[in-house]
Amino acid sequence: MDFKERILTAINHEEPDRVPVMGLILDRATSDRVLGKKPADIGSMLSNPELRDEIKDYMNSSWNDMYYGSWADVLEAAIKLGFDANWTVYAFMQAVEDPESKLGLVLHDVFGRVWELGVDEDGNMMSSYVRGLCTTEEEWDAWVERKRPLYDKLIENVADYHKRLADNYGDRILPIGFAGSGVFENTWQPMGFVNFSKFVYQKPDFVEKVIDFQTDVYLKCLDAVMRSGVEVVLGGDDLSQKTGPFMHPELIERLFGDSYRRVSELVHKRNRKLIWHSCGNIYALLDKFVEWGFDGILTMEPTAGMDLGKVREQVGHKLVLVGNLDVSYLLVRGTQEEVEAAVKKAIRDAAKGGGYILSAAHSHRLVDPTRLKWMIEAAHKYGKYTS
Template identity: 50%
Template sequence: MDFKERLLTTMNHQEPDRVPVMGLMVNPSLVDKILNRETLNFVKLLKKPIIKHIIKFLVNREGFMNKQLAKNFGNCLQAAIKLGFDANWIMYQSMKMGKDYWYDINGRIWDITRYADGVLTSNYINGRLKTKRDWRDWIEENENWFQRNLKYLENFHKTLFERYKDKIFPITHIAPGPWENCWQPIGFERFTKYIYQDKAFLKEVVDFQTDYYLKMVEAVLRAGAELIAGCDDLGHKTGLLLRPKLIDELYGDCYRQVSEMVHSQNKKILWHSCGRIYKLLDYFIKWGFDGAITLEPTAGMDLGKVREQVGHDLVLVGNLDVSYLLVRGSKKEIEDEVKNCIRKAARGGGYILAPCHSHGHIDPTRLKWMIEAAHEFGQYPINV
């Protein structure tokens, strides 16, 4: 079986030749380590006024950034191929550089920092849109950017699908999703206030982001996506950010429309959420999602418990720890956890082994150990 048949067989809850292994690599520092390249000290360059001015000029030219994004995620796929993954996700995100911060198409503010050991990371800081007028003006003023973004999104995926389709399975990751695109540009405090004090405005925001997310799904389907990983971080370490019924009330229709659009093209959709999300899993099924990714173990997500709860109504993707295990765990610890995951979730198909997330401090050697263990112990029929 090749990687594509292995993934698609698994997505149909049938047993392939072995458990497929998916990478979630997006961080340049991790990718550069795998490809034996030196990571550019981007943060240091930005401290030099003349160079910062040049960088700002370049990154605000959409053509330049689109080529750079395709190159960066091409590197991610090359790194995944080198390690032996069957798949890795790819993600297009449109970002620009202001005077003192980065911002994206939805109005989030981002910070790009560099740890002492050289690892680069980007973090959501806040939203630019402090009032209802701010939000409405932003949507109106950036209408053309939103339209161009759909074309860029489609072309990004066409390029990578064509370039890597015979080498690895690129999984489309459309992130952030409708929930994050609603609250993050305006801030969580204001968002939750609108839930109780201005539902009409909140509906306006949700309707816009629902419509736009559906257009993004259409774009990647036109590009040839066969498996989509949607994304909304609805949980945290001990529970959910909103009550499950409230999430369903606000976003249930949106999520159902997304699933229906994907299924209308006979494709499949996984849904990513960090955090402790047991109370959402039945909703995932209700909303029509085909699988759940990445089932964060440090938030108490246990594969055996999840499989017991959902049966084979969801494909499960995950869930090796990236806080300790894949950073500094021993080879035996990694092998034992791979066997544990396979034992709990792989029988009958419907399981893809993967890290629970990605960051620059993950160790490439430990990823390799994970893949080797999956190849050794993940052969069907399962016997671990």
């Protein structure tokens, strides 16, 4: 079997030749180490105001090429490591000066989120959501009106980006196309979580208006990913944190249930499969994922108390499971014996009858390529289906 047959067989809950292995976002530092690349010293450059302006202009004029280049490296690294499939992500952002931010520059995305920039110890730029720009209904309405032309551009970019990756790498690895952050995150993050919590009770019509808007854009992005030739799509919303869901599962159902059902229906209408990513402790949402029509789930963070065997016990073969080797210790500093033992356990817990893809639980800068390689080799060694 080749990588594609292997993944698609597993996703159909049949046993392939061996357990497939999927790469996640692969942090820039990890892909650099695999490819032997050295990062530019972005931190020093951004501390020079003239260079900062140049960097900003470059980022804004060459965003798509820059983003593509970064993910082309991720796929090259994933192929070199031996993954059968890898997550691919597109985001549409603009660099904006912000004297209050540490580096003097932040990113604004089309949905009204601010992403703070930082530089890791290797010199790579990193970004993280910090706040929203639409803290009132009036600000939200004005933002959407102002950015309206960009939503069509976003959808066009999503299609081009995923097609380019699929065309250039699809013969060596299966790209699992991500449609961008999901409707839950796209709803609460532009207003901030405290405001969102207030609006849920005080202005439910406003919240529903935002959800409707985001669902519409999300479905178009998802369709664009599928038009690019991607055969398995990845959706994602961090619906949980370390101890459980952000919201009562029934409130999630009331506000977002229809949106998630529409997402699954669209994917199935296009004869594709939908894997869903959520961080955190998701036990309370597993039945909802099945109800909403998701085909599989990815992550199941051990540090949030998720256990692969327990998840399989709870959902049986109603969901494909993708995960969940620990990235707090195992894939950072674990010994080869420990990595092998964890792979054997994961296979024992979840792989019987297919429906299982081995992966790390998450990704970050210290995930070690050697440990990833051990993980893949262990899957080859211990993941053969004999029946």
